[in-house]
Amino acid sequence: MKKKSIxxxxxxxxxxxxxxxxxxxxxxxxxxxxxxxxxxxxEFLDLMTRPNVVQSFVTSIGCALxxxxxxxxxxxxxxxxxxxxxxxxxxxxxxxxxLPFALPTAVAGITLTKMxxxxxxxxxxxxxxxxxxxxxxxxxxxxxxxxxxxFVVRAIQPxxxxxxxxxxxxxxxxxxxxxxxxxxxxxxxxRPALLTGFGLALARGIGEYGSVIxxxxxxxxxxxQVVSYIIMQKLNSGNVDYEGAAAIALxxxxxxxxxxxxxxxxxxxxxxxxxx
Amino acid sequence: xxxxxxxxxxxxFTLAAACMVFTFTGCGDKKEDGTLTFTNVSYDPTREFYAAxxxxxxxxxxxxxxxxxxLVQSHGGSGSQARSVIEGNDADVVTLALAHDITAIxxxxxxxxxxxxxxDKNSSPYxxxxxxxxxxxxxxxxxxWDDLTKEGVEIITPDxxxxxxxxxNFLAAWQYAxxxxxxxxxxxxxxxxxxxxxxxxxxxxxxxxxxxxVENGQGDVLxxxxxxxxxxxxxxxxxxxxxxxxxxxxxxxxxxxxxENADKNGTQExxxxxxxxxxxxxxxxxxxxxxxxxSDETIxxxxxDTFDLSVNLCTIDDFGGWDQAYQDFFADDAIFDEIxxx
Numbered sequence: 001m002k003k004k005s006i007x008x009x010x011x012x013x014x015x016x017x018x019x020x021x022x023x024x025x026x027x028x029x030x031x032x033x034x035x036x037x038x039x040x041x042x043e044f045l046d047l048m049t050r051p052n053v054v055q056s057f058v059t060s061i062g063c064a065l066x067x068x069x070x071x072x073x074x075x076x077x078x079x080x081x082x083x084x085x086x087x088x089x090x091x092x093x094x095x096x097x098x099l100p101f102a103l104p105t106a107v108a109g110i111t112l113t114k115m116x117x118x119x120x121x122x123x124x125x126x127x128x129x130x131x132x133x134x135x136x137x138x139x140x141x142x143x144x145x146x147x148x149x150x151f152v153v154r155a156i157q158p159x160x161x162x163x164x165x166x167x168x169x170x171x172x173x174x175x176x177x178x179x180x181x182x183x184x185x186x187x188x189x190x191r192p193a194l195l196t197g198f199g200l201a202l203a204r205g206i207g208e209y210g211s212v213i214x215x216x217x218x219x220x221x222x223x224x225q226v227v228s229y230i231i232m233q234k235l236n237s238g239n240v241d242y243e244g245a246a247a248i249a250l251x252x253x254x255x256x257x258x259x260x261x262x263x264x265x266x267x268x269x270x271x272x273x274x275x276x
Numbered sequence: 277x278x279x280x281x282x283x284x285x286x287x288x289f290t291l292a293a294a295c296m297v298f299t300f301t302g303c304g305d306k307k308e309d310g311t312l313t314f315t316n317v318s319y320d321p322t323r324e325f326y327a328a329x330x331x332x333x334x335x336x337x338x339x340x341x342x343x344x345x346x347l348v349q350s351h352g353g354s355g356s357q358a359r360s361v362i363e364g365n366d367a368d369v370v371t372l373a374l375a376h377d378i379t380a381i382x383x384x385x386x387x388x389x390x391x392x393x394x395x396d397k398n399s400s401p402y403x404x405x406x407x408x409x410x411x412x413x414x415x416x417x418x419x420x421w422d423d424l425t426k427e428g429v430e431i432i433t434p435d436x437x438x439x440x441x442x443x444x445n446f447l448a449a450w451q452y453a454x455x456x457x458x459x460x461x462x463x464x465x466x467x468x469x470x471x472x473x474x475x476x477x478x479x480x481x482x483x484x485x486x487x488x489x490v491e492n493g494q495g496d497v498l499x500x501x502x503x504x505x506x507x508x509x510x511x512x513x514x515x516x517x518x519x520x521x522x523x524x525x526x527x528x529x530x531x532x533x534x535x536e537n538a539d540k541n542g543t544q545e546x547x548x549x550x551x552x553x554x555x556x557x558x559x560x561x562x563x564x565x566x567x568x569x570x571s572d573e574t575i576x577x578x579x580x581d582t583f584d585l586s587v588n589l590c591t592i593d594d595f596g597g598w599d600q601a602y603q604d605f606f607a608d609d610a611i612f613d614e615i616x617x618x
Contacts (some may be wrong), residue, residue, distance in 0.1 A: 050608070051617065110487065119493035134492075135477055214484065217477045218435055220617060232480065233438040236355040240380065 032253070035246035047244055048251060052220050053230060060227040061255065063137055064205030067144035071201045072194055074145075075152025082153070083160040097153050100146055105210025112143055113215045135217030137224060143211040148201030155197030159190050192267050199263040203256050227252050311344045314543055314550070317367035319354035319529070320483050321504050325402075325566035326371070332562060333553055337546070345546070353481050354440045361386065367534050368543045369551060374440045375399075375530045376598035382532075391532040400528035401554035402568035405589060406448040408519040409489065409498040409505045416496045420521045421452040424497065425470035432477055432495040434485040436606050441482035443606055445499040448525040450605070451590045455523060469615035490516075501527070506567035506582065520584035526591045529568075 039047070047053060082094050100108065116123040117134035126133055133139050163186065171181045209228040216224040227248060234245035318326055330347040337345045350357065350365070354373035361367045362384040370387075372378055375398070381387050392399050410418050416429055424431055434442035449471055453464040476495045479485040482504065489498035490508055497519075498505075505518050531554065533547040553559055560570040564579040576585070595601035605611045 110491075113488075114492055117492045117494060135494075213480055214487075218438075218480060219475075219478055229438075229480065233435070235359065236353055236438045236440075236480070240355070240359055 029253070032246045032249050035242050036250045038243045039247050044247055047247055052225060053248060055220070055223050056225045056227045056230045057251075057255070059137065059140065059223055059225065060206050060252075063140045063226070064144055064202050064208075067141045067148055067205050068198050068202040070141070070145055071148045071152045072198050075149060075197060075201075076156060076190065076194065078149070079153045079156040079160055083157060084165075097150050100148075100150050105147065105208070106214070108146060109143060109211035109214035112146065112211065113139070116142065116215065134215050135219070135224065136222065139215040139217075140212050140224060140226065143215050144201075144205035144208060147208055147211055148205050151200040151204065152194070152197035155193045155200070156190050159193045163189050191270055195263050195267045195270075199260050202263075203260060206256055206259075207252065311346050312543070312546070313346045313348060314369075314546060315348045315350065315365075315367050316369050316371055316550070317350045317357050317361055317365060318371040319357055319373045320351050320481070321501060321507075322371065322529070323349070323351050324507070325563060325568060328562055328566065329554070329559060332558060333550060336553060337549070340549075361534060366537050366541070368538050368541060369531065369533050369547050371529065371531045373527070373529050374443075374598060375528065375592070376602065377440065378530050378532050379598070381534065386534050386536040387532055388535045392530065394533070395531065395551055396555055397571045398528055399530045399532060399551075401531060401551075401559070401571055402529065402563040403571060404502045404527045404529070404568055405524045405587065406444050406499060406521075406527070407502045407505050407524065407584075408521065409500050409508060410496065410517050410519055412515055412517055414517055414519070418497050418519055421449055421471070421523070422456075424449075424474060424499075425467060426474075429474050429497065430476040430495040431471065431474045431497055431499065432479075432485050432489045433475055433499040434482050435478045435480060436612055439479075439481045441501060442485075443601070444501075444525055444527050446605065446612065447592075447595060447601065448499075448521070448523070448590075451525060451594065452521065452523045465611065465615050472616050502569070502583070503567040520587050523588045523590065526589040528591070 036044070078097070082090065082097075113134050114120050116126070116139060118124060118127045118132065120134070123133055131138070133142060167185050168181050171185050172178075176184070207228060208226070209232065212226050213229060216226060216229070218225050218229055231245045231248050231252075234241040234248070316326060316330075326349050330349065334345055334347060337343070350360075350367070352360075354377050357365075358370070358372060358377035358380050361370060361381050370378060370381065375392060378387065378391065382389065382391060395401070408418055408424075410416070416426070417423060418429065423429065433445050436442040436446045446468070449468050450464065453467040457463040457467065477485075477488050479488055482501060485498060486500065486504055486508065488494045490512065500508075502518075502520075505516075509516055509518060531551050533544065533551065535544070538544045538547045554563075555572070557572070557575065560572045560575045561578070564570045564575060564582065567582070569583055570576045570579070576583070592598055592601060595604070603610065
């Protein structure tokens with residue numbers, strides 16, 4: 001006899017889950033794999049060691065890492081402000097966090113470029129102190145910060161909401177410094193959520209196309225071509241190169257997967273330590 | 277018991293899958309009142325022209341047959357539009373920037389061989405060329421390709437490795453260098469390399485480059501399609517000037533019937549009519565008004581005020597056709613990589 005589940009409808013919901021996953025994720029991903037295997041080993045290596053391909057991987061991953069770290073710092077502060085303080089316009093601000101999700105990325109990219117180019121409103125100010133933003137790697141990082149910030153804030157917010165201020169008060173009463181309270185009381189609680197947010201922001205940044213493409217300038221010389229741009233180059237140019245595009249996409253996928261996997265391991269170890 | 281469970285699972289799985297299939301289907305070609313839908317897949321800058329042309333053609337079609345026709349236009353980068361047709365976009369005709377993109381559809385088996393001779397003038401009812409757009413007053417004194425190699429001149433042009441239009445820009449510069457240095461390849465490469473050294477921003481497409489130059493105010497000169505440049509002059513009167521170089525390239529955007537789709541949709545006749553009508557006087561004049569050079573010489577001369585007709589134009593045949601040009605210049609490790617990656 002099969003044990004009856006308390007919640008009925010397993011068959012149907014599982015059916016929908018499997019169908020959805022296959023149609024939307026598994027089958028398309030499998031086709032990426034299939035296409036990239038049409039390249040021979042030698043061709044694959046040749047493609048992956050081309051200077052522009054290597055450089056694009058360095059740019060994409062480096063910029064996405066930088067953006068994710070910055071997002072973590074400011075994401076915590078933002079989430080903290082939104083959870084712990086009351087001020088007029090708080091709800092509006094809370095809603096604004098999600099704008100980068102809703103705004104078409106190309107619109108975001110064009111707007112950021114206009115703002116941060118040396119004729120733009122913000123770019124002019126930065127140019128005076130000698131910092132060029134649009135058409136440099138800084139520009140790429142800014143675009144990635146823009147699209148990644150909601151992931152971090154939305155991951156941390158619920159945890160902070162559940163965290164009762166009474167622990168902090170108790171610690172302060174017992175003579176802990178503010179820094180100690182943050183590191184010993186608050187940080188361990190939000191760390192898993194922060195890691196999740198970091199991972200999501202990173203993954204999003206590595207694969208980002210729309211918002212980055214306008215602000216980066218796509219110059220091979222300045223090292224501002226991102227991986228997704230190289231993939232589009234393969235698909236847009238006179239001779240459509242599906243295999244090459246799929247192979248680069250596959251490597252990108254594997255790298256993203258490994259990074260997310262690593263984050264999960266860190267999270268696992270960390271949670272074991274806190275629970276021990 | 278187990279078997280029943282299995283059957284139940286199978287049923288729910290099938291149901292789930294069926295639900296999804298129904299969600300994604302349900303579009304047809306013919307409307308209930310018999311109005312035919314006809315799709316023209318084109319590239320970015322022809323948007324305004326085909327919007328006007330479709331009105332003209334719908335009128336003509338109604339006069340001929342007494343029936344209404346609904347004309348659908350689709351625009352995007354020429355290469356990706358071709359790809360969408362190959363991947364199943366149900367286009368009846370394609371009107372793309374390069375013959376090469378149509379050849380790609382032909383190679384996928386959707387267009388019959390010999391399409392380029394199906395209509396007049398290499399199936400190019402209108403043409404364009406590559407010109408320079410500079411800021412009003414032309415302070416940097418940009419009059420020809422030589423001036424683009426000067427130090428301190430900032431150029432905006434899209435990436436030839438991702439944009440079909442950008443290939444024309446490169447080839448026009450190359451042709452100039454060829455005439456100037458009498459075919460000495462080392463000097464020609466140096467000359468073109470100097471131009472590309474001055475490129476400030478390399479956008480992924482022609483529209484993006486126009487945005488960078490016009491909206492974001494980057495650079496001193498935009499290497500652009502003549503039709504895009506003239507459109508910009510019209511939209512921003514007094515802010516820009518158009519400079520036609522002494523040598524440029526004749527860009528022949530081509531048109532073709534997507535035979536496989538047209539046969540399936542029963543639109544072969546209309547498709548032929550649609551593309552042939554592009555060569556009539558009215559349509560040619562409309563092309564001229566939308567800043568494309570009409571292929572009809574008489575009508576082209578009517579627009580002598582708009583277009584600089586004295587420019588010396590080479591064609592893609594001077595480079596041995598598109599496939600050859602692509603292999604020679606833009607494939608991995610070809611001439612563009614060689615001069616730009618240094």
